[in-house]
Amino acid sequence: MEIHEWMINYTRQTEWIDRRGIFLWIAFYAGGLGGGLYLVSLYFNSLWGMFLSWLIIAVVKGGAHLIYLGKPLRFWRIIFRPNSSWLARGIIFVLAFTVFAAAQLALSFWLPGTAVEIFFKVLAGISALAIAVYTGFVLNTVKAVPFWNSTLLPLLFVLCGILGGFGLSVIIGLNGGNVNVAVAETGSRWLLIVNALLIVVYLWGASNREATGKKSVMEQIRGNLAPVFWVGIVVLGIVVPMAIALSSYFVAELSSTLLVTGVTCEIIGGLALRYCVLKAGAYKPLVAIAQQSPN
Amino acid sequence: MRWGMVVDLTRCIRCYACVAACRIEHFLPIGMSWPRLVAMETGGDRPTVSTYSVRCNQCQNAPCVEVCPTGATYQREDGIVVIDQSKCVGCRYCVIACPYQNRTFLSRDKDKGFFPGSTQTDFEKAGKERYPHQIGTTEKCNFCVERIDAGLAKGLKPGIDRDATPACVNTCPAQALTFGDLDDPDSEISRLIKERGGFQLHPEYDTNPSVYFIDGKIGYSEVTETRGDSEHEPTPTGVK
Numbered sequence: 197m198e199i200h201e202w203m204i205n206y207t208r209q210t211e212w213i214d215r216r217g218i219f220l221w222i223a224f225y226a227g228g229l230g231g232g233l234y235l236v237s238l239y240f241n242s243l244w245g246m247f248l249s250w251l252i253i254a255v256v257k258g259g260a261h262l263i264y265l266g267k268p269l270r271f272w273r274i275i276f277r278p279n280s281s282w283l284a285r286g287i288i289f290v291l292a293f294t295v296f297a298a299a300q301l302a303l304s305f306w307l308p309g310t311a312v313e314i315f316f317k318v319l320a321g322i323s324a325l326a327i328a329v330y331t332g333f334v335l336n337t338v339k340a341v342p343f344w345n346s347t348l349l350p351l352l353f354v355l356c357g358i359l360g361g362f363g364l365s366v367i368i369g370l371n372g373g374n375v376n377v378a379v380a381e382t383g384s385r386w387l388l389i390v391n392a393l394l395i396v397v398y399l400w401g402a403s404n405r406e407a408t409g410k411k412s413v414m415e416q417i418r419g420n421l422a423p424v425f426w427v428g429i430v431v432l433g434i435v436v437p438m439a440i441a442l443s444s445y446f447v448a449e450l451s452s453t454l455l456v457t458g459v460t461c462e463i464i465g466g467l468a469l470r471y472c473v474l475k476a477g478a479y480k481p482l483v484a485i486a487q488q489s490p491n
Numbered sequence: 492m493r494w495g496m497v498v499d500l501t502r503c504i505r506c507y508a509c510v511a512a513c514r515i516e517h518f519l520p521i522g523m524s525w526p527r528l529v530a531m532e533t534g535g536d537r538p539t540v541s542t543y544s545v546r547c548n549q550c551q552n553a554p555c556v557e558v559c560p561t562g563a564t565y566q567r568e569d570g571i572v573v574i575d576q577s578k579c580v581g582c583r584y585c586v587i588a589c590p591y592q593n594r595t596f597l598s599r600d601k602d603k604g605f606f607p608g609s610t611q612t613d614f615e616k617a618g619k620e621r622y623p624h625q626i627g628t629t630e631k632c633n634f635c636v637e638r639i640d641a642g643l644a645k646g647l648k649p650g651i652d653r654d655a656t657p658a659c660v661n662t663c664p665a666q667a668l669t670f671g672d673l674d675d676p677d678s679e680i681s682r683l684i685k686e687r688g689g690f691q692l693h694p695e696y697d698t699n700p701s702v703y704f705i706d707g708k709i710g711y712s713e714v715t716e717t718r719g720d721s722e723h724e725p726t727p728t729g730v731k
Contacts, residue, residue, distance in 0.1 A: 273578055281557065
């Protein structure tokens, strides 16, 4: 007989993380990171940052998402139905950003300070924010997966993206880009604290959202995902960058190697967060008795 | 009119005829199964295996329809949820959104052929022509819409006339499957639901499935039923 564990056990979703689903995980994270970096770059008016965010969104995010699709050549069908789902809206945001940010970059290079440039900055900025936030809505509207059913998820994803954006801005600043490294570091520090708190609140909320939600949380904390959660999210994503940030209070100037290490850890933490959220998403069993089973 | 199905679990003899009939009717690739017979081994002193015949529930408030970004998945006026394969981009949002996990993405490894590495059989060749499945898209049970539509065009009545009734219902030797109009209070299916306590799976999702189950003991083993002993309440230990 064929095994269908989903009937009697809590089963995690696999389509959006296993096998080719890895591309979707990369696409979701790249969307948040690119969107966050663009917003931070707008604040610093860093052309390099804007250019890098354009590359991340147009090439990495867009490319990974296209590769993931079973019929990538039909992707155009998605953009004509913005009222259907957040996935469709997300693809539209990506296309809009790609166009607006490209125009803005060209204008910033050749016609800086003009009203047209500012106009496109606003349009690209709105698109970037939408890209950073939409993946959270894609997940939180799935009622079948209680772990994702949280209004905190879009906020968590967008803040995680901006945190990564601050991190990359630090690297751009260290390499001569138009970024105030001290301000970027401060922003990164505060967002790190807010993100850590949000993760705790999110997990606490999920553990109180049906037995399946609790199962997903336990899977992260004590189950197969525990190494990714504790090493990826907690140690590399929060503790190490926080320790580096705190050490700046005791050392006059942090070495660039240390700063780059901190930023790398932040990005690994962001990837691990998305990975855990996708991987831990589970369905409740179809058969009622299984809900009471200890399995 | 709203087509629906009742699965009488007390009659099901676990013969897999419904699964086989669907495979033949739709020339399903070897790794794909629209209806599925789910087996569950119960615990206790005398463990037994229970099975449940499941398929797409054709929900009235279908989450898969809501999330489909291209409109490939849509609901017909008769309540049947169908997929237009030519519009599906293979994003798998519908697979994720289905709380019953009754949708399957057709990946290349699910269509290796009956004898991988060998020439296709005549059956497979005929199937590719008559019912082409597209790799990279999502599939699910469609209540044999082609049979229903062709039957209705001939003036036949689905659920009563075999030529207008889903293949799995026709094939079931135990008559555990009943098909008919849920909106017709006099139909056999409505009567079964009313008189024998037909229920839907996970009504809390507010999806209003069109597939009902009859069996007050879903998830309970025959052992428990006969003993009436709470000590031997079944513990799902795995699936075989």
